[in-house]
Amino acid sequence: MHFRHALITLSRLSRRSIHSTTKCPSFSDPLSTLVNHATPAIPSTPDDTPPLKRRSRNKKADSILDHSKSSISPVDSDTASPKRRGRPRKVVDTPDDTSEETTLAPLKKRTRKPKTPNEDHLAITHGSSHHTSLSEFLSYADTANLSPTSTVYRGTHYEYTVADALEHLAFSLTRVGRASDLGIDLLGTWSIPSRSKPINVLIQCKAEAPKPSMIRELEGAVVGAPVRYRGEGTIAVLAAAKEATKGVRDAVVRSRLPMAYLNITTEGRIRQFVWNYAAVECGLEGVGVSLRYLANGESEATLTWKGMPCSKSSPKPRRVE
Template sequence: MRLSLLNHGLGARSSVYAFISKRINPSSTRGFSSTPINNNLSPFTRRLYKLPSAPSAPSSQHDNLPQFLSYASRISLPESSTVYVGTHYEYTVLQTLRRYALALHRIGGRDDAGIDLAGTWHLPGHTDSHALRVLVQCKALKTKLGPNLVRELEGALRQAPVGWRTGQTVGVLVSPREATKGVRDALARSSFPLFWMMIERDGVLRQALWNSKAEEMGLGALGVEMRYAEMDGSIESAELRKEVALTWEGCDIPDMDSVELHLRREEDRWVRSWVKDLEVDKNVLLDTIERVFPGGCPETEPDGTVAEVHQLKVIEALNCA
């Protein structure tokens, strides 16, 4: 089974693996600032596009990195503690992957099956109801990582939470260390669609690789480029600051902020396609449509509008409610 190895700046150790050749532009620049977390997709967005509900947060004290840092300072949590290191890394990974259209949430509890982050991946062509389901395990370990981690992730996928038990769910292993040959071999052998990402503790993506099962899910257009960013405005420092950036068909992947804006605009267009200028609660509208058309919403016209006969049925039902 072929493993797509995208490993710029770190060097592959075996010719067994097939490289995806993508253009590398050393002169291109990309900022390293993290995208702010905006509590992601609304419950209505998830309902409209049939996306899984956001999983329960493992803590009521924080749901992003700044909140966690404030909380850790308030309770004097040692920075060397396992809880601090692990939680800090999970939030760092969550924030980094948001730049590549992944909407992730920390999860926890006795039934989390070892999963640290769960969410959806809104790649071009997968922005709405076609978004991939994603389960992530973060391994902020200093020790050498072996193929047992791949087997652990496979076990977690077999016990995926409700909403992620689909044929469109990928598993992702994230670590600040490079994948060993044993890990790469295990990825290649796996019958599950799996990714490995090396993300350093400061959020820099240094390595990304995935197996052929992931490509079979429609991810063949995914690739990488090396990117450089200035640290203090000097050319010399820009040479030192580089990372791997994920691309789609050779172009930048819109970040999650852009995806959320697109989905909100689509929601507004969807509402107008049914009730035009009438003011109506979106959830009430969706409830009514599902009641009037229990077999599913009718197809839209080529111009994206809804047939007038269907509009009138829904408006009549709204007026009778």
């Protein structure tokens, strides 16, 4: 009886020692011993999580860029765009095919077309649509009840008178004077024996006594003349109702432009015709002026070439070798 009790006690003591050894292993045992004494491990399921990515330095910049791209939403085409001040944007049509194989055509160089001269500079238009000659003007003045003492009547009448008087000296003129004529009253050509082609002439008419300031005014009128009446080959002429004084003649001589002065009375008599050295170089070399006396005792200036009378009605004198 006592022996059996002793065996039971011994067996209990051995079980306690075994449990104490299995539950509290010593830290001095190796890792393999700890694993062997531990409870059997539960089988784990396979890990489906992706491997950790390497942290790049530009992660912050990439995240900002991705965030900005995701925040941009496509704009509805039906919604009206906000109005911009100033010039609207230029809409450029872009092709749908944006593949890399498509090539852009080479840009063409923009070339400016040469400017063609304006027709107003080539064609001479009359200054009035109501009259183109002295006779037409007189009938128009009667119809319009234009006073003969008015400035418009006196000026227009004198311009037509000068054009008719110079026709006998081989001038072909057109009245272009109007409200804003820049001081140009007559435009045309002058045929002289010394040249095969006519000379361009630009005439300013003054139905009064001439002054030296009128010569300077005529020089300014040449600048605003039509294109073909500027520069070489054009003579500017001042026609006035009185003879030129010494101051007017000196102003004509000092001018660098080819210039001449004509004294034509209101009745159409040519009394004086002088020009400067620049006009001689322009084509008046060999051309002179002489006086012709009329039956009533008055005199009239006529042109000569090489000492022989020269007019439109008479034939051109032949040069004797």
